[in-house]
Amino acid sequence: MNTKLWREIDNYYEKLLLPPDERFDLIQESVNNAGMPEIAISPLYGRLMEILMKTSGISQVLEIGTLGGFSTAWLAQGLPPEGKLISLEIDQERAELARKNLEAFGFGNQVEIREGDALQLMVEMIQTDQDPFDMIFIDGDKSQYPEYLDLSIQLSRPGTLIIADNVIKHGRVFNRQIDSPGQKGIIRFHEKVASDPRLEGSVIQTVGKKGHDGMSFIRVVQTTPTNR
Ligand code: DHB
Ligand code: MG
Numbered sequence: 350m351n352t353k354l355w356r357e358i359d360n361y362y363e364k365l366l367l368p369p370d371e372r373f374d375l376i377q378e379s380v381n382n383a384g385m386p387e388i389a390i391s392p393l394y395g396r397l398m399e400i401l402m403k404t405s406g407i408s409q410v411l412e413i414g415t416l417g418g419f420s421t422a423w424l425a426q427g428l429p430p431e432g433k434l435i436s437l438e439i440d441q442e443r444a445e446l447a448r449k450n451l452e453a454f455g456f457g458n459q460v461e462i463r464e465g466d467a468l469q470l471m472v473e474m475i476q477t478d479q480d481p482f483d484m485i486f487i488d489g490d491k492s493q494y495p496e497y498l499d500l501s502i503q504l505s506r507p508g509t510l511i512i513a514d515n516v517i518k519h520g521r522v523f524n525r526q527i528d529s530p531g532q533k534g535i536i537r538f539h540e541k542v543a544s545d546p547r548l549e550g551s552v553i554q555t556v557g558k559k560g561h562d563g564m565s566f567i568r569v570v571q572t573t574p575t576n577r
Contacts, residue, residue: 352560359558363392373422376450380417383446389416390488390514391559395423398486398512402427407483411504412436413467413497414489418447418454424486425456434460437467437489468493471500481506481572488514491531494538498567502547505569513538517554517563539565547571 373392381387390398398420402410408429415421415438425434434456438444444464451460463470467489485501487494494513501511515535521527522535542550542565550567 350561352556355556355560356558359391359393367392367396372454373419375453376417376419376422379446379450380419383417383442385417385443385446389419390423391557392423393557394555394564395420399423399427401510402484405483405510407510408432409480409482409484410434411482411485411501413471413485413487414438415447415462416443418450418460418462420486420488421447421451421460421462422454422456425451425454425460428459432459436460436462437470438462438464439466439489468496468500471497471504475500475503479504482509484510484512486512486514490534491515491518492534494534495541498538498541502545502569502572505572507569507571509569511565511567511569513565513567515562516552516565517561519561542567546575547573 377389380389401407402424407427408431410424410428410432412421412424412434415436421434421436428434436447438447441464444462448462451457451462482504485504487497487501489497498511516522516539518535521532539550539552542548547570548567549570550565552563552565554561554563
């Protein structure tokens with residue numbers, strides 16, 4: 350495994366393709382200074398989601414797991430002027446930092462950070478007739494991915510794109526010696542995708558500065574329960 354090469358290639362393409370923007374560096378710095386984990390998505394991955402959003406006219410987005418707001422800022426960049434992004438964060442310190450960061454970034458009006466347990470916040474959205482989202486980015490507690498998925502379908506319209514982060518985690522999903530709640534959550538998540546006729550899914554493996562990982566892309570075909 351040539352992890353050094355993966356990192357160098359990520360750095361090369363970041364420099365080549367991404368416009369320099371110190372606002373992203375400031376978010377990373379704020380997360381480091383607060384002693385929070387460096388587990389945000391890579392910049393190229395953020396740019397990929399921004400491009401996907403812009404090319405498919407995505408304007409209403411839900412993010413599960415904010416941390417310091419790094420991925421949130423990339424998603425916000427993909428929004429049209431009238432678009433909106435709601436990001437859910439269970440940790441108060443992280444939510445406050447993310448709010449500050451998004452404000453400084455210039456997306457304070459389009460981004461709302463909601464603090465609390467994502468499952469509970471999603472149930473509240475369903476109960477209060479939240480308009481369906483065009484895209485949902487799942488990046489919270491890995492053990493809860495199956496439950497995030499169930500509620501995400503209820504917050505979707507036919508055609509909603511669901512992206513899930515960290516679905517490979519250095520191959521841990523395939524290591525039967527490991528038996529962690531996170532690993533189980535990721536496995537159950539994909540079993541659900543496979544068995545639910547309302548969903549179409551795919552997974553891509555990635556290597557880069559975050560090591561070996563991957564993401565799932567799921568299209569919600571229909572939202573109403575089927576007879577199966
Ligand atoms: C890790 C990475 C992530 O992107 C995440 O959402 C959670 C944990 C990790 O590397 O541990
Ligand atoms: Mg993640």
